[in-house]
Amino acid sequence: KVAHPYLGVQMLTLTPELAKQNNTDPNSPVQIPEINGVFVMxxxxxxxxxxxxIRRGDxxxxxxxxAITSAEQLQNVVEDSRLGQVLQVKVQRGNQTQQLSIRTAELQNAS
Known part of the structure; x- marks a missing residue:
């Protein structure tokens, strides 16, 4: 059995173009910063x-x-970390940036 560290987010690679597309949609429930990063869905x-x-929309x-610019890159960083390792995560929430500490845990099988 191989232990897989995880954070517990569903995510999407964010680009300024994707954010702009979202932000110009009048039916969009949220405005997203037009930056590169990983959007927490x-x-x-x-x-x-x-x-x-961590909150939805961060x-x-x-x-x-x-710097993290893709969901795949974030996944790799987490996979390469140790179980119980504390990761310093910088997030943008609205117009503010915050530093959060996340301790990785073992991904439990949903069986």
Whole structure:
């Protein structure tokens, strides 16, 4: 059995173009910052991300000081971390940036 660290977010790679497309849609429920990063579409209840205060709509910009520009890149950083490792995550929420600490946990099989 291989332990897989996870944060507990459903995410999407965000580009300024994607954000602009969303922001010009009059039916869009949210305005998204027009930047590169990883958009949090959903936070899994009782997950490390939920415990750390990550919210739907946050944009993950950095992990441990390293710029994050795609969901795949974020996934790789998390996969390469150790279980229980605390990751320093910089997020943009609205017009503010925040630094959050997320302790990775083992992904439980949904069987």
């Amino acid at each position: 959903r936070v899994v209840p009782n997950s490390p991300a939920a415990s750390a205060g 944009v993950i910009l950095q992990v441990d000081g390293k």
